[in-house]
Amino acid sequence: MIQTYLIHLFILIGIYIILTLSLNLTIGYSGLLNLGHVALFGIGAYTSTLLVMNGLPFLLSFLTAGILAAISGALLYGLTRKLKGDYLALATLGFSFVIYSIMLNWIDLTRGPLGIPGIPKPLIFGLTIQSTGVYLFFTFIITLISIGILTLITRSTFGRLLQAARDDEIGLRVLGKNTYALRYKSMAIAGFFAGIAGSIYAHYISYIDPSSFSLTNLIFLLTAVIVGGLASVRGSIIAPFILILIPEALRFIDMPSSILGPLRQIIYCLILLVILLYRPRGICGRIDLQ
Amino acid sequence: MSFPIAQLLANSLIIGSIYALVAVGFSLIYSTNRFVHLAHGATVVAAGYALYSTFTLLHLPFILACILTIALSSVIGFLMFKAIYEPLQKRKSSTVIMLIASIGLLTLIENLILLFFGADVKTIGLLEVRQGINIAGAIITPLQIVLVLTSLTLLTVFYLFMKKTTLGRNLRAVADHKELASIMGLNPTRLMAISFIIGSALAGIAGILIALEQNLDPSMGTDLMIKGFSGAIVGGIYSVPGSILGSYLVGTAENVGTWFLPSGYKNAITFTLLFLFLLLRPKGIFGVDKGVRE
Amino acid sequence: MKTGTKKEIKKETKEKTSHTKTNTSSTKNTSSTFHPIPTPSPSPSIILDIENISKAFGGVHALDKCTFSVDQGSLTALIGPNGSGKTTMFNVISRLIQEDHGKIILQQSSVDKLADYSLARQGISRTFQQVRLFRNLTIRDHLEIALDQDDESLLKSIKYELQKIAHAILTRSSSRNLSSPNPSSPYIAPNTTHKKINKVLALVGLQKPLTTYVTDLSYGQRKLLDLAIAIAKPHTILLLDEPVAGINPQLRDQIKAILRNLHQQGETILLIEHDMNFVMGLAQKIYVMDHGTVIAQGTPLQIRTNPQVLQVYLGE
Numbered sequence: 001m002i003q004t005y006l007i008h009l010f011i012l013i014g015i016y017i018i019l020t021l022s023l024n025l026t027i028g029y030s031g032l033l034n035l036g037h038v039a040l041f042g043i044g045a046y047t048s049t050l051l052v053m054n055g056l057p058f059l060l061s062f063l064t065a066g067i068l069a070a071i072s073g074a075l076l077y078g079l080t081r082k083l084k085g086d087y088l089a090l091a092t093l094g095f096s097f098v099i100y101s102i103m104l105n106w107i108d109l110t111r112g113p114l115g116i117p118g119i120p121k122p123l124i125f126g127l128t129i130q131s132t133g134v135y136l137f138f139t140f141i142i143t144l145i146s147i148g149i150l151t152l153i154t155r156s157t158f159g160r161l162l163q164a165a166r167d168d169e170i171g172l173r174v175l176g177k178n179t180y181a182l183r184y185k186s187m188a189i190a191g192f193f194a195g196i197a198g199s200i201y202a203h204y205i206s207y208i209d210p211s212s213f214s215l216t217n218l219i220f221l222l223t224a225v226i227v228g229g230l231a232s233v234r235g236s237i238i239a240p241f242i243l244i245l246i247p248e249a250l251r252f253i254d255m256p257s258s259i260l261g262p263l264r265q266i267i268y269c270l271i272l273l274v275i276l277l278y279r280p281r282g283i284c285g286r287i288d289l290q
Numbered sequence: 291m292s293f294p295i296a297q298l299l300a301n302s303l304i305i306g307s308i309y310a311l312v313a314v315g316f317s318l319i320y321s322t323n324r325f326v327h328l329a330h331g332a333t334v335v336a337a338g339y340a341l342y343s344t345f346t347l348l349h350l351p352f353i354l355a356c357i358l359t360i361a362l363s364s365v366i367g368f369l370m371f372k373a374i375y376e377p378l379q380k381r382k383s384s385t386v387i388m389l390i391a392s393i394g395l396l397t398l399i400e401n402l403i404l405l406f407f408g409a410d411v412k413t414i415g416l417l418e419v420r421q422g423i424n425i426a427g428a429i430i431t432p433l434q435i436v437l438v439l440t441s442l443t444l445l446t447v448f449y450l451f452m453k454k455t456t457l458g459r460n461l462r463a464v465a466d467h468k469e470l471a472s473i474m475g476l477n478p479t480r481l482m483a484i485s486f487i488i489g490s491a492l493a494g495i496a497g498i499l500i501a502l503e504q505n506l507d508p509s510m511g512t513d514l515m516i517k518g519f520s521g522a523i524v525g526g527i528y529s530v531p532g533s534i535l536g537s538y539l540v541g542t543a544e545n546v547g548t549w550f551l552p553s554g555y556k557n558a559i560t561f562t563l564l565f566l567f568l569l570l571r572p573k574g575i576f577g578v579d580k581g582v583r584e
Numbered sequence: 585m586k587t588g589t590k591k592e593i594k595k596e597t598k599e600k601t602s603h604t605k606t607n608t609s610s611t612k613n614t615s616s617t618f619h620p621i622p623t624p625s626p627s628p629s630i631i632l633d634i635e636n637i638s639k640a641f642g643g644v645h646a647l648d649k650c651t652f653s654v655d656q657g658s659l660t661a662l663i664g665p666n667g668s669g670k671t672t673m674f675n676v677i678s679r680l681i682q683e684d685h686g687k688i689i690l691q692q693s694s695v696d697k698l699a700d701y702s703l704a705r706q707g708i709s710r711t712f713q714q715v716r717l718f719r720n721l722t723i724r725d726h727l728e729i730a731l732d733q734d735d736e737s738l739l740k741s742i743k744y745e746l747q748k749i750a751h752a753i754l755t756r757s758s759s760r761n762l763s764s765p766n767p768s769s770p771y772i773a774p775n776t777t778h779k780k781i782n783k784v785l786a787l788v789g790l791q792k793p794l795t796t797y798v799t800d801l802s803y804g805q806r807k808l809l810d811l812a813i814a815i816a817k818p819h820t821i822l823l824l825d826e827p828v829a830g831i832n833p834q835l836r837d838q839i840k841a842i843l844r845n846l847h848q849q850g851e852t853i854l855l856i857e858h859d860m861n862f863v864m865g866l867a868q869k870i871y872v873m874d875h876g877t878v879i880a881q882g883t884p885l886q887i888r889t890n891p892q893v894l895q896v897y898l899g900e
Contacts, residue, residue: 086325089326089389090523090568094564098562105558263405272390276378
């Protein structure tokens with residue numbers, strides 16, 4: 001029993017590491033306060049779910065989920081690239097709400113607030129991942145690959161250019177670097193990982209509805225990025241552990257779920273505010289935003 | 291069914307009046323403080339629940355309940371400024387950090403309300419639902435007329451306050467140029483706190499009106515906030531008349547839009563409008579060009 | 585001031601022996617700082633040609649039919665009082681601002697349609713009056729970014745990163761030091777880059793460890809680094825916006841010497857300065873701007889004695 005519970009937690013942690021790290025690529029490394037990340041996560045989840053339920057092989061759906069979310073991320077940047085600072089944040093927040101509205105209201109596609117139950121477990125090379133243990137292994141592998149790729153990107157000369165563009169966009173452009181192209185790529189990469197995280201999530205939970213991709217989840221991701229530290233890969237790996245495990249302590253106190261839910265959110269908000277006030281660079285961060 | 295122009299316009303006017311109260315408070319706080327205070331929406335909801343507690347639960351006289359509610363809203367706004375925003379500003383945090391903090395506050399207050407009042411909707415029940423009267427083909431309840439009139443009166447008073455009084459002028463001075471205002475002997479921090487008190491009081495009034503007109507539910511703060519800042523940005527965030535006009539425009543857009551689309555798309559419609567303005571005319575309709583913020 | 589200048593020039597001439605002079609005109613021009621020669625007539629050696637540029641912000645004419653040109657291998661100065669439109673001119677040249685009217689020709693081709701970054705690739709290197717550095721990056725990062733014109737490719741940079749790791753594993757060195765030379769890499773040859781970095785830092789006289797973050801540099805050191813970046817970036821012309829603004833006299837002389845040195849190496853330099861004295865012993869051609877337009881041009885001597893210029897600087 002405790003074993004299944006731990007497996008469950010670690011699968012979630014794996015998914016959130018991918019999400020936090022990819023969000024950090026845009027916020028921390030590229031300096032774009034992208035509040036649309038949770039929508040990209042949702043796009044990935046719904047894409048993968050709908051494709052698999054319409055008969056496509058899992059791996060193909062999984063990749064399509066990533067690619068579609070990547071395209072959405074690039075598109076979002078294309079629409080908002082002229083905006084800066086808080087206006088960019090509001091516009092991308094808007095994107096999250098628009099996607100949320102679509103999930104909620106395009107009933108024919110998403111079944112709206114009822115959600116989609118019975119999402120099948122992944123079938124890879126003729127083998128279905130039935131047990132959560134194997135699913136944890138699958139998540140672990142994907143998480144490891146994601147961490148590897150994102151670490152490489154952040155350490156590469158490309159990642160350094162992203163950071164330079166974050167620190168001074170004009171200063172980089174007069175050195176002959178196309179900052180728009182850099183950021184398109186950055187948003188697309190972040191979108192891709194958000195998308196595959198969505199796919200892993202959907203096929204694990206086996207039920208998705210729009211509420212999983214709302215502001216609540218966005219707060220969690222923002223908190224994770226800030227707690228871990230902007231532009232810190234290590235921080236974005238550690239933070240999801242802390243943030244997922246801390247509220248789990250509440251589970252051992254007997255409490256109705258109507259209290260547990262808000263309480264968990266309150267804890268996240270308090271952690272976020274306290275970190276912003278007293279340790280703005282997070283656990284491992286090196287930089288301040290702007 | 292034919293396109294009910296009169297009814298849609300009436301509905302737009304009613305909802306726009308509430309949005310306008312949220313928007314001018316938001317715009318006042320934004321222009322003096324220069325950061326996006328998203329938790330403003332939470333103040334509105336907190337006010338609604340304050341009215342519910344004082345009037346419906348404690349059976350205080352309605353006027354007293356209203357006064358308490360408005361006072362409480364101001365206190366909430368002031369506390370948010372003192373406890374979170376002011377320390378952050380002292381450390382020269384960027385606007386982006388302030389915005390993240392405000393999202394944190396918004397979610398914090400919403401969940402506190404959820405914790406204390408539960409997720410089920412609350413009604414104030416001041417008046418029984420009366421038969422609406424027919425004005426030029428639109429059905430409007432007496433309450434809604436009172437609501438529109440109250441809002442318009444307050445907005446006028448607020449506009450005159452900003453234009454004519456010394457305090458209003460000082461607030462505008464800080465909004466225009468903080469450093470210059472402080473050289474001239476004004477205390478920007480104090481004026482920023484005052485803008486939170488006044489802006490949150492307006493949010494409190496908006497909360498009362500909303501509580502009378504609709505059911506209360508803890509998550510409506512986010513919705514209201516979207517409408518509030520969209521109205522302010524569409525109209526021109528540094529301008530009081532602009533924010534008011536923008537709010538009516540947002541109200542109209544969502545009412546007309548949901549005639550064609552499912553009503554769940556209200557927020558999406560608002561955001562599309564906001565998006566268009568951010569991209570094509572970021573300074574808004576009445577915009578003073580202070581540039582897209584760095 | 586003047587004697588100091590002469591001393592430097594002597595020093596420069598001594599140093600000159602080490603430089604191989606390819607540009608004969610630059611040698612000729614060096615003498616012009618002492619004996620001004622008449623302004624040369626327009627020749628095919630014009631590298632940057634500004635024709636009738638106008639730009640208005642609201643109702644204010646920041647630039648009003650501004651016309652001038654920069655010859656290959658010359659050190660040209662754009663002077664004028666504050667607010668005369670010099671920096672706006674630079675911003676128009678480097679495409680940060682779109683002009684309302686007029687034409688900019690860089691090496692015989694019009695640059696009107698180019699984006700700021702593609703213009704930079706066409707060979708314009710510029711500095712800003714307020715130095716623009718990347719505050720979370722080191723000196724080495726800055727210069728590598730300036731030198732490396734191929735680092736935007738995601739795949740190439742990942743490939744290079746993998747090669748570095750493979751190299752580190754193969755050589756069994758646990759430290760993944762950026763500076764460790766990797767001759768097998770076709771992407772960048774760090775040896776060459778490293779040499780170039782050291783060379784440019786020596787040129788501007790910035791003696792700081794390469795791993796220093798720019799936030800740990802003094803104002804003057806940042807100015808020097810900014811200059812080094814502009815020099816390191818592949819370019820045909822250097823636009824320098826007040827390279828000595830707000831720095832101490834000693835560093836001022838140092839930068840003057842650097843500029844003279846660059847000029848002697850054949851660099852084409854266009855310089856903004858509002859202090860007339862600074863450019864007098866340095867530039868061979870001076871344009872004076874006022875109210876967004878060029879009101880006078882000529883050699884330092886001609887400018888110094890031009891009554892209209894004196895009016896602008898002393899009058900009002």
